[in-house]
Amino acid sequence: MTFLQRFIRSLRILIASAFASVALFLILTDILDELWRFEDFLPGNDPGDIKKYVLFSKHKHQGFEVVTGVQFASSRNRTIEKQWCYVSKKGSVTASNQTLHIADVNGADLPKINTFSNEVLASFDLTPQTLNPFVKSHCRFQ
Incomplete structure (x- = not known):
């Protein structure tokens, strides 16, 4: 070769x-x-399963809207991952809505209430002394 x-x-x-x-x-x-x-x-991974499934609860309180969001792992796995609560008020015709994010919950923890200046709280008819009771009575944590 x-x-x-x-x-x-x-x-x-x-x-x-x-x-x-x-x-x-x-x-x-x-x-x-x-x-x-x-x-x-695979088990637990349904193709129709919605990941990061969130439910919102809204209700009115003295001219404000209180919104609680609850995030689940998925539409099939209803383990609560986190929750949050905010209060909002409508602005004037020329101003946008104002929102105050007042509390968060991670998993099964207790709510963590955010801190704000007296002026910010006053714009939502709240004070440092009334914020904690407001969260307990108006945020719909699960």
Whole structure:
């Protein structure tokens, strides 16, 4: 076998190996893509499941709207991840609504009430002394 014949034979093997590698890569990519989609069908991973599912509760109080948000892990897994409460008031025709984020709850923890200046609280008819009772009576934490 001459040098040229050996070279051509080696080149054919190299090209065949390259095509085999590309084919193997495409097959593995296809398999991984199928596994990625299959993950949606594992127990607890319903493809129709809504992740970070949030319910809002709203009610009026003395001209203000008190809103409590409750975020669940998903529509199927109703474990509460976090909750929050805010009070808002409508602005004038030229001004936007004002919102005061008054409390948060992480998981099963107790509510953490945010602190504000007297002026900010006064604009919502609240004081540092009335904020805690207001949260307890108006925020609809679960």
